[in-house]
Amino acid sequence: MGELRIWSVFRRRLASAKLQRDRRLKMLGDNCPIIYALKGKQGLTTDLASILRLSRSFDVILDDIVSRDTEGYDAVISMPSSHPLSAMVATRFARKFSAPHLRNVFCKITVEEALTMLDRADIDVADHKRLAFRVGKQLQSAGFNGAFSMKDIPVGFRHIFTPLKISTGALTINASRVLLVDDLLATGTTMITAADLIRQANPHASVCGACLFSSAGR
Known part of the structure; x- marks a missing residue:
């Protein structure tokens, strides 16, 4: 994604041609119904058994990511969201990399x-x-x-639009390696903006990204 390397735990697939022609179904879940089900939005729901299966797969894939990303991170930062899912994902990445999880570093623009x-x-x-x-x-x-x-x-x-800014009173990020975590990758604009803000505050920082679900078709 540009100059930012992003780990995706689960890869999204493009909708079938038939689904893409059905506007009603295409709009449901904004091409990622699973994340809307996890958040209980747009009338979509899931059950505990399905969440547990997803969680077990998440753990296996996360272990593989950690084994590949051997340098690790000094800080894991979750992207701002009205739902705690991105923070939950960031917490698990932080635990695996033995790094602090920093919240509220960024906020959305008004x-x-x-x-x-x-x-x-x-x-x-x-x-x-x-x-x-x-x-x-x-x-x-x-x-x-x-x-x-x-x-x-x-x-x-x-x-x-520049969708993010550094939160007022946020601590200066002095980490040399930073991992930005979000629940869903769409165009990557938000995460790239966050990476640029980190680099402006700390030009020597190495920044990567991670998301629960990838952009569609990538």
Whole structure:
């Protein structure tokens, strides 16, 4: 993913041609229904037995990742999320690498900041209107100071926004090797932004990423 190496525990597959033609099913779970089931969103659910099977597979694959990534890490940082899944995944990576798990290092930009970025973007009027409508829906639900979500932005326009910033009062990251952990990889924009912020704070840091589920088809 660009200049950032990212470990994926589970690889997502692209939906079948038939599923891609069915708009109703395609929208369900945003092409990763398992993560929505784990989070109990969009009416999707799972059961304890299935979670335990997933967890056992996770442990086996994580052991393999640790055996391959022999240099280890000085710090494991979880990406900000309204659901604790990414922090749970980061905790398990931190335990395996015997590294501290740092939370709340990053926070999402506000809807107001996203609107400012949109106004500065070099795009045509029609695209601006479409994006302004999408961000406007977040404004109605979350307010100017609410956290901005990239999931509502089409992939081709996500480069317009810098989705993260260092949290106010966050400790300076002095680790030489940092692992960023998220639950789901979509375009990689959020994780690459986080890696750039770490490198700005510590130019000598080596940064890698890890996610529970990979980007689709990669």
